[in-house]
Amino acid sequence: MYDPKILITTAREASQRLLQFVKEFRLCVPNAHRVNRGNIQIEELVEMCRNHDYTDLIVVHEHRGEPDGLMISHFPYGPTAYFSLSGCVLRHDIDQDLGTVSEAYPHLIFHNFSSKLGQRITSILQALFPIPKAESRRVMSFINHDDVIAFRHHVYKKNAPHQRDEKGNKMEEVELAEVGPRFELKPYKITLGTLDMKSPEVEWVLKTHYKRNAKNTQL
Numbered sequence: 631m632y633d634p635k636i637l638i639t640t641a642r643e644a645s646q647r648l649l650q651f652v653k654e655f656r657l658c659v660p661n662a663h664r665v666n667r668g669n670i671q672i673e674e675l676v677e678m679c680r681n682h683d684y685t686d687l688i689v690v691h692e693h694r695g696e697p698d699g700l701m702i703s704h705f706p707y708g709p710t711a712y713f714s715l716s717g718c719v720l721r722h723d724i725d726q727d728l729g730t731v732s733e734a735y736p737h738l739i740f741h742n743f744s745s746k747l748g749q750r751i752t753s754i755l756q757a758l759f760p761i762p763k764a765e766s767r768r769v770m771s772f773i774n775h776d777d778v779i780a781f782r783h784h785v786y787k788k789n790a791p792h793q794r795d796e797k798g799n800k801m802e803e804v805e806l807a808e809v810g811p812r813f814e815l816k817p818y819k820i821t822l823g824t825l826d827m828k829s830p831e832v833e834w835v836l837k838t839h840y841k842r843n844a845k846n847t848q849l
Contacts (some may be wrong), residue, residue: 633760638663647692658676673760680706689759706824711819715813731809736759736770742775742776768783779817789803
């Protein structure tokens with residue numbers, strides 16, 4: 631009915647690398663606004679979101695200067711999803727002439743999210759992005775492999791066709807370029823409520839076993 635409106639912030643006393651990561655991640659999410667955390671409490675962040683009609687709050691954490699956690703809280707009633715974050719590669723770490731970041735609404739690719747939990751994670755991530763136009767040349771990919779979600783950000787352009795298929799039709803060529811950032815997410819908890827709730831109902835939590843045998847633990 632209306633486009634998402636996202637508020638993104640960090641843990642307190644954020645390092646320069648975390649601030650840079652959040653700055654680049656904000657460019658991946660259309661209609662997102664970044665707020666410097668300072669001494670703002672979680673309860674104040676949630677109140678800010680409700681007062682200004684934000685649909686989601688994203689908080690990124692770090693450990694020893696490296697981004698290591700991401701929380702997504704949906705408004706007005708939840709859910710809130712918790713992810714561990716690893717393998718962050720910033721835009722400027724990618725050896726390319728990146729230029730200006732496209733602001734077009736991206737197409738989304740979700741691969742290997744066939745289970746009930748996978749569909750739930752898909753709906754939470756999908757809610758962050760507005761519907762793109764058909765001519766958009768921007769793609770966000772979420773690729774699940776062994777319950778770790780790889781995030782990749784690409785742009786592409788179509789080149790003049792030089793080859794034909796078996797039926798003689800011209801084959802369209804597409805040139806793909808990764809623009810970053812890239813990272814991996816691993817979900818470990820989903821709660822039924824917003825981030826400020828003290829004891830929300832837990833919808834799902836990751837349980838580590840030497841041998842996995844529960845059907846609902848896999849994406």
